[in-house]
Amino acid sequence: MKIISWNVNSVRARIENIKEYIKDSSPDILFLQEIKTQNENFPNDEFNQMGYISYIYGQKSYNGVAIISNHKLENINTNFFKDDLKQSRIITSELKFKKKKIELINIYVPNGNPVDTEKYEYKKEWLRKFVNNVKKKLVKNANIIIAGDFNIIPEEIDVHDFKRYENDALGRLEIRKKYRELINLGFKDVYRLENKTKQEYTFWDYFAGSWQKNYGMRIDHFLLSNSLVENIKSIKINKKPRSKTKPSDHTPIELEII
């Protein structure tokens, strides 16, 4: 079973790239972030024609997440916790897999820049609530997959120039500690578990030739609860979609479980 996460930076502007990507990599379940559209304008038909069902939590212009699946999922929920700003950043669902009931959590964490503003406070509060609610969820279900755009650089190795980001909302210790807190609840950062010293990225800025110079950062992650580590077959960052014309600034991260 292939589960993939991709911040597409607008599902409508990216639809042709997304379709091509689905044909190439055949995900079973695809988590999308930053779809940047309301539910009614989501390109449902395009995904249906490829054999997928779309579960959407949209928002006008900004944010928005969706789960695209080639089989029916249960208990779709867009109220994982109360977002003070009512932004569409989480959609969850349940997947039956090898006698395990797995909670799927697709997230788009707030960016949080600039750090001396309410945007940064929102990110901190959002993460605080998220960690608390994951903790509660673990009591009911030990099998959890969290994936998405975390907007967190976990460690120095995860960005081309850490100095430039150590006081940024993506790299600040205070924020990285929230990530560690989540891990310490009983999760593995699957990419780092399988690649101890490898330096790969999931995001490159559009400007200044960041992609060409490989000035990127690893901010899109798959966290698996410890109970699911035995099911990991592979984890891969697929850089191909970032090299296409009219790309998203993020590239997909692909998990295969068996």
Add this chain to the structure above:
DNA sequence: ATGGCTGAGCTACTCAGA
């Protein structure tokens, strides 16, 4: 190098991203 690009909404320009 705190904005060099990109997208949405809208139709001139702001807001947002990381």
